[in-house]
Every structure is written in C-alpha cells, then in structure tokens.
Amino acid sequence: MPAAEHLPPHDAFLLRGDGFAYALAVTPGGDLRHLHWGGPIASDDLGALLADDPREFGSNTWSSPRAHTEELVAHGGRRLDESALAVEFADGVRALDLAVESSAVSDDGLTVRLADRHYPFAAELHYRVRGGALERWTTLVNDGDAPVILDRAYSASWPLPWQPRWVATWLAGAYAAETQLTRRPLGPGRLVLESRRGIPGHAAQPWLALDAGDDARPSDETGAVWSVALAWSGSWRLAAELAADGRLHVTAGVNDFDLRHPLAPGASWTTPVTVGVYAGAGHDELTDRWHAYEREHVVPRPDTVRPVLYNSWEATFFDVRPDSQLELARRAAALGAELFVVDDGWFAGRDDESAGIGDWTPDRTAFPDGLKPLADEVHALGMRFGVWVEPEAVSPDSDLFRAHPDWIHQWPTRPRTLARQTHLLALSRADVRTHVVEALDALLSSAPIDVLKWDLNRPLTEASDGWIGPVEGLYEVLDRVRALHPDVWIESCASGGGRADLGIMARTEWVWPSDNTDALERLAIQHGYAYAHSPHTMMAWVTDSPTYLTKRELPLRFRFHSAMTGLLGIGGNLAHWSPEDLAAGAEYVAQYKRIRATVQYGTMRRLSGAPDDVTAVSYRSPSGDQVAVFAFAPSVRHLRRTVLLRLRGLDPDAVYADAATGAHYSGALLRHHGLRVALTGDHASELVVLDRIRPRRHP
Known part of the structure; x- marks a missing residue:
C-alpha cells in the first residue's frame, strides 16, 4: 500500500502510515480542504468525508471558512481564527487568497502548491510519512519582482477531529527544573506555548499532546491522543485554539515575535519540519511512537549503544590541569567508563567565566603540547576522549572579539547585552560560519578528540540579522563539522535542557536535559523528557552528595539508579570517593552495561x-x-x-x-x-x- 495516493474522482489525497491516516481534498473552487487526521481509514471512506458538510450554524461572527476545515489557515478575508501564514506585499496588502495550482504524489508523501489568485506568491505544502509519524513543512515562494515580508510563517495548521472535551499535556519548566509534565483541560480560547529566546528555552518544549481523557493524569493504555512537535532550535510557537463548539486546531512553527522575514524577488524559504503523531491506545502508545520516530528517522547512529561517560566539570570546574584530569581518568576507567570529557576551562584565558570563549586553543601553561598527550593517555586507558565547547558565543575578553568586534549580534546605536559574560556570534554571516567551522576543524585535527559537548549559555538578543538566520547558520556549521569529522559524536547542551528539540537532535547523538544533577529532582525531569524523547538521547550523571545545585544528601545507590534510567554518566569528584564507593560504583556500571541496550532502545x-x-x-x-x-x-x-x-x-x-x-x-x-x-x-x-x-x- 503506498504511503500517499491521489483519488481523482474526488480530487482527494490520502496519506497512510503505521496506525494513522490523513486526508485532504481540493474543492471545486480550488480551495484545499482538510478531511481527516486520526485512525486508519480506507480510500472508500473519502466520499463520506466529502459529503459531510462542515458548515455548522453560527452567526456572522464565526471565522469563515472555519480553521478546522482548512489545510492551511492563511490570513485574509473573514479568517478570524489563528492563522499559520501572514504576509505583506510591496503595495501594502496584507491578505492572502490561495488556490490549489498543482499537486504531486511521491513514494512517501505529497506536495500541494497553493498560489495567490492575484500576486506571484505561492505556498508549497509538503507531507511525508515516516512510520507512525507525519512530517509537514511549507516552502514559501516569491515569484514576483518586488519583495514580500513574512509576518507569520508557521510550518503547518493541524486540524483535529471534534471531541466533547480536550485536555492538553505539555512539558513546562525552568532552568534546573526542565520538562515538568503539565496537564490542563482546554476551554474556549488559545493555549500558547512558545519561546522568544532565540533557542527553544527551558520554559517549555516545542511539543504538545491532546486527548479527551481525565483532567488529572493521562491514560496510559486507552483513548486516542494527538501530538504535535516542531524541529526547530530557535524561537518557536505552538498554539492550540479551541472554539466554543469544540472545534480545535493547532498551529506550529517559527515564532512570529519580531519576525518580519524578508523574501526577496525570486527567493523562497522553507519552514522547519513539524511532526504529527496519532496514537489510538493512550499515552503508552504515543510514547512508543515518538521514541520510534526519533530512533528511526532523527538521531544519528540510531543503532549504536551510547557509552558510559565521565565528565570532569563538577570535580574541577575551571581548574583544569593535565595531572588532575589524568587522575580522574584513571579512576573513571577503573569504574568502567568508556568516554572521558574535559569540560569548561581547558582553553586559553579560561580561569573563570569572564574570558576566553571563542579562542578554541588549549591553555599554553596547562597544556604546552596541546591536548594530544592527555587524549593519548585517555585512549590508552581504553576510553574515548571529549572536550566542552561553546562555539556560538564569544567573550569580550578574547582574541576573536578583539579581532572581529563586528561579528556579533548588535545594534549600532544601542548597548550590547552580555549574558554569562558573552555575546553571540552572528552565524547568519558566511564569514563567521566559515571561521567557526575552521576553528573547530583545527581543534579536532590537533588531537584525537572523539566527542564534543556543544554548549550554549545565553539567549539571542539584538537579533540584527533576524531570528531565522542564526538557527540556519548553526545547522550549517554543525553539518559541515560532522562532514569533516564523521566519527566525532556531539552532545547538545544549552545551560542544561535549553535546546532539546528535533532539529538539534538530527545533528547530535544525545542531549544534556538539565544542569540539575540532583538524582531526586532528576526523576521528574527525566519522566517528562521521556514522554517526548527516546531514552537513548537522555544523558544523566551520578554526582557527589550533597548535590552541587540543591545541596541535598542522597545515597550512592539512589544516585546511580536514577542515572541508569537514561544514558549513564558520572560527574563526581572521583579523587574524593572512598574505596567502598569506587567499588560499588564499578558494580553499578557493570550492571548498567548488562541492561543498557534495553534501557536505551527498549519499550519504556x-x-x-x-x-x-x-x-x-x-x-x-x-x-x-x-x-x-x-x-x-x-x-x-x-x-x-x-x-x-x-x-x-x-x-x-x-x-x-x-x-x-x-x-x-x-x-x-x-x-x-x-x-x-x-x-x-x-x-x-x-x-x-x-x-x-x-x-x-x-x-
């Protein structure tokens, strides 16, 4: 059975994947009508769907057409519902009037081109079936000779079928308290989840689930659930709008906050992918489908078990010296660790957080011969070797900033905003991207480095080049570095879980979900994280007691068991561990290795x-x-x-x-x-x- 098919008698399209179906049709007037998203249906069912009149009684205050009947809700006319697309043409017109111009069915999906009835502007809607998930995105095309401004350019509208009630589940939080499972019934109006930080942020994940179940807790084994996520590592927005008559639709995409993205004559722009997952048998099945999607279609090296990691941050902080690092490495190897990562503090000028970011060369005093001798020693112990970097940022006190003060995001007439003593490099610029790639290439070529812990510790401000270019620039840099060094693995970190979305996961092997390593608080963080993401992407550390951030005393057994529910890492100061704790730790590591394939790739x-x-x-x-x-x-x-x-x-x-x-x-x-x-x-x-x-x- 093909994933997508065109049914000429109805001018309709049916997309079918593992456990779901999605249907749409072209009306006689050329509009694109939504028909179905939910459990499997047959092509014979489309006639009944088309005969079902979506127009219900209502006053002239209703949006027309209603959002739940449209495939793409574009601003214009009497569309009063939450729209997915809004533009401004050169003559000041800010309304769209789109009609289907063409369509094409492929082996795994569909493309439908909508063209404005007056202006040379088009929106190409893309659909791709990936197992139990449906990917959607839009390409916006300016075929005219005048510029167009994109005021809102979401990736898709997701209409949901009528239900008597709706309950939303999402992952809220804050720094050191990320991905807290949150559940609320929906009333008429809009639930808006978003980030305006230039990164996905800690306050919410770009992920939302909707069902008709109990207000208090999701049903694990029963009930239909619809879920939408966005593969975007910048500012984002998910909005669920529920009308008084129970009609619901979700929009997902790049946040339109301060957007005004120009589209030059002859230019096009493709939105990030948004993903929809339907589960007919409760939140257990929903979790299974999200995990399978990430493992099969998103994260690199999906079939390779992740190593047991040791990271030196909480042991040494900025006091990074070869002798102390090597002593930690010896103890980590004796525990059974397979990867040793030197965190912040190994590079020039990095005595504290006030300087050095951007100059990715080893400190000459601590490492006169570079990182290679330490990396070789770590390899001799049977472990891989990694280092921490923050390539998107630059310290004012750095050689890079002194040479190129114009390379950061800034307004010429306004003060520059520091955060964690850094600015952000303007990765929207080709010369800046080339420099970052060359700097990382030089670092990775200078020593046998196997892993980068890729961090970011501030939001985007002074977005002088817009909010889209920095994210697309980051993706280009990551892709180029991975192409130059295909054997290097990358961990995504942004002050903990500030960037744990499908876009960054497509370019990294795992994520650091939170800087909070308190094993008790990590249970809630990891519980929520695993709703949306596979455990094989979830790094968790065993650190010292009392814990660094919370000062809570916790037994070693509890700390290990908590970390063993994801990717096991160790971050304590092993130089201070007792012989008894070291022996117990080695037993826990050995036990984890016996079950890690089950934890990382099994059914949770x-x-x-x-x-x-x-x-x-x-x-x-x-x-x-x-x-x-x-x-x-x-x-x-x-x-x-x-x-x-x-x-x-x-x-x-x-x-x-x-x-x-x-x-x-x-x-x-x-x-x-x-x-x-x-x-x-x-x-x-x-x-x-x-x-x-x-x-x-x-x-």
Whole structure:
C-alpha cells in the first residue's frame, strides 16, 4: 500500500502510515480542504468525508471558512481564527487568497502548491510519512519582482477531529527544573506555548499532546491522543485554539515575535519540519511512537549503544590541569567508563567565566603540547576522549572579539547585552560560519578528540540579522563539522535542557536535559523528557552528595539508579570517593552495561498503581527477553516496606526469572497481580532485572 495516493474522482489525497491516516481534498473552487487526521481509514471512506458538510450554524461572527476545515489557515478575508501564514506585499496588502495550482504524489508523501489568485506568491505544502509519524513543512515562494515580508510563517495548521472535551499535556519548566509534565483541560480560547529566546528555552518544549481523557493524569493504555512537535532550535510557537463548539486546531512553527522575514524577488524559504503523531491506545502508545520516530528517522547512529561517560566539570570546574584530569581518568576507567570529557576551562584565558570563549586553543601553561598527550593517555586507558565547547558565543575578553568586534549580534546605536559574560556570534554571516567551522576543524585535527559537548549559555538578543538566520547558520556549521569529522559524536547542551528539540537532535547523538544533577529532582525531569524523547538521547550523571545545585544528601545507590534510567554518566569528584564507593560504583556500571541496550532502545513504561510517592518505570528489550524495572521513593512512610508494580507489555505466556534472586514469575502474574519490590528508608531505590527464560507450560 503506498504511503500517499491521489483519488481523482474526488480530487482527494490520502496519506497512510503505521496506525494513522490523513486526508485532504481540493474543492471545486480550488480551495484545499482538510478531511481527516486520526485512525486508519480506507480510500472508500473519502466520499463520506466529502459529503459531510462542515458548515455548522453560527452567526456572522464565526471565522469563515472555519480553521478546522482548512489545510492551511492563511490570513485574509473573514479568517478570524489563528492563522499559520501572514504576509505583506510591496503595495501594502496584507491578505492572502490561495488556490490549489498543482499537486504531486511521491513514494512517501505529497506536495500541494497553493498560489495567490492575484500576486506571484505561492505556498508549497509538503507531507511525508515516516512510520507512525507525519512530517509537514511549507516552502514559501516569491515569484514576483518586488519583495514580500513574512509576518507569520508557521510550518503547518493541524486540524483535529471534534471531541466533547480536550485536555492538553505539555512539558513546562525552568532552568534546573526542565520538562515538568503539565496537564490542563482546554476551554474556549488559545493555549500558547512558545519561546522568544532565540533557542527553544527551558520554559517549555516545542511539543504538545491532546486527548479527551481525565483532567488529572493521562491514560496510559486507552483513548486516542494527538501530538504535535516542531524541529526547530530557535524561537518557536505552538498554539492550540479551541472554539466554543469544540472545534480545535493547532498551529506550529517559527515564532512570529519580531519576525518580519524578508523574501526577496525570486527567493523562497522553507519552514522547519513539524511532526504529527496519532496514537489510538493512550499515552503508552504515543510514547512508543515518538521514541520510534526519533530512533528511526532523527538521531544519528540510531543503532549504536551510547557509552558510559565521565565528565570532569563538577570535580574541577575551571581548574583544569593535565595531572588532575589524568587522575580522574584513571579512576573513571577503573569504574568502567568508556568516554572521558574535559569540560569548561581547558582553553586559553579560561580561569573563570569572564574570558576566553571563542579562542578554541588549549591553555599554553596547562597544556604546552596541546591536548594530544592527555587524549593519548585517555585512549590508552581504553576510553574515548571529549572536550566542552561553546562555539556560538564569544567573550569580550578574547582574541576573536578583539579581532572581529563586528561579528556579533548588535545594534549600532544601542548597548550590547552580555549574558554569562558573552555575546553571540552572528552565524547568519558566511564569514563567521566559515571561521567557526575552521576553528573547530583545527581543534579536532590537533588531537584525537572523539566527542564534543556543544554548549550554549545565553539567549539571542539584538537579533540584527533576524531570528531565522542564526538557527540556519548553526545547522550549517554543525553539518559541515560532522562532514569533516564523521566519527566525532556531539552532545547538545544549552545551560542544561535549553535546546532539546528535533532539529538539534538530527545533528547530535544525545542531549544534556538539565544542569540539575540532583538524582531526586532528576526523576521528574527525566519522566517528562521521556514522554517526548527516546531514552537513548537522555544523558544523566551520578554526582557527589550533597548535590552541587540543591545541596541535598542522597545515597550512592539512589544516585546511580536514577542515572541508569537514561544514558549513564558520572560527574563526581572521583579523587574524593572512598574505596567502598569506587567499588560499588564499578558494580553499578557493570550492571548498567548488562541492561543498557534495553534501557536505551527498549519499550519504556511508566508504571501506574504505585503509591503517589513512588516513581517507577520499566524497560523491555526489543526482543522481549529482558525487562529492567526501577522504583524510587523519597521517603517510605506508614510502615510500608514494599510496593506492587503491575508490569505492562509482557508476554503473558512466558516465564520471567529475577536475575538477582532466581525467583520465577509468569508474565500474566506480573501483569495482573504485580511484582513486589522492596523499598525501605529515605531515598529508597530498587532495580529488578527479569529475564524471559521459556514459554509458560499451561496445565
């Protein structure tokens, strides 16, 4: 069955993927009408959809046409609903009147070209089926001889079917408290999630899910869910507009805040991709579909397990010297770490955060022979070697800024804005992009560096070249660096989780979700993050107690178990760890290596049915032969010493053995009765690994 087909009798189009269908049609007047987004339907169903009259009774105060009936809501006429496209022509006209000009069906999708009925301007709507996801984006074309200003240029409108009620789920937060799961019922009006920071930011992820379930918590196993995300690493906006009669549509794209993007004569601009995912069986299925999409279509090296990492930041901060780094590397290797990353402080002038950013050469006093001797020592210990960089920023106290003060975003008549003692380089300029690529190429060629931790620690201000160019420039720089050094892996960081979107994930191997390494607070951060993103992109560290930011005391066991639910990293000062902690750490690392493929690439389930103060999650390997169950309790009360966790997704006819105790359980028992897990004391945690050993013998 083709992913997309054109049905000439109706002049309609049907797109079908894993578990979903999407349909649209051309009206006799040339408008593009939306028909369906949801569960699978057949081509024979389109006649009934076309016969269904979307015009409901209403006064002349309604938008006309209604947003839920249009494929692209473009500003103009009596369109009063949230629009996806608004332009200004050279003669001052700020209204569009688009009609279908042509269409083309491909193996995996569809392109429909809409042209203005008066002006030489077109919007090409692109659709591409990717497994259980539908990608959409728009190319805007100025075919005239006068400039056009894009005041709003979202990637797509997403009409949703009528439901009696709608509840929204999104990931809100702040610095050190990112991706907090947030859920609210929708009333008439608009829910707007956005960033105006030039980066996606910490306040919200460019991701939204909508269902008709309970207000308090999502249903994991039942109910239809629609979800929309945006692959864009700059300012963004998602708006869900619900009308009083229950009609809902979502717009997603580059934020129109201060946009006014010029489109020169003969020029075109392509919006970032927005992705829609439909799940017919609750939020478990929605999570599975997002994870599968990222693994199969987004993140580089999708089939390679991620290494156990050691990062030296919290151990040494800016005091980076070869002898202390090497001592940490020796201890990290003894724990079983496979990657050693030197964080901020290794480069010239970097005694604190006030100087040095932009000059990516090793400090001559600490590293007179460059980074190669240390990298060689780390490799000899059996680990890969990485360094921290912040290539988009520049310190005023740096050789780069002194040579090129005009390379930053700035207004000539206004003060420059510092943030973390840096400015941002204008990556919209070709000469600046070339310099950054050449500087990183020189760094990566100077020593056997395997990994870059790519950080950004400030928002974009003084956007003198606009809000789009810096992001597209960043993508070009990343793509060129990866082409020059295809074996180098990259971690995305932006003061923690300030840039963890599908756009940056397409160019990096994993993300740093938060600077907050408190293992207890990380549970909520990681819980929310994994709603939208695969665990194989989620780095988590074991750091010292008390924790650096929160000053909370936590046992080593709890810290390791929390970090083992994603990509295991270690960031404590190993020089101060006791022999007992080092030995225990080595055991935890070895245990993680036995389950990491399951954690990183398995099927994740948030386990319900536990008391409210217990967080539990399970991972089932792709083969189904291994299950890892984690449970956490900040404080066990009321004399409770165990909890029953009902495991989902197991083979009911199989037998599972506890790898530690040898106890046997049937899949049916674990599903319907539960696994009893011991949790005692404060900051209690447990890991149970179950191996499927044989089919169950029925009497």
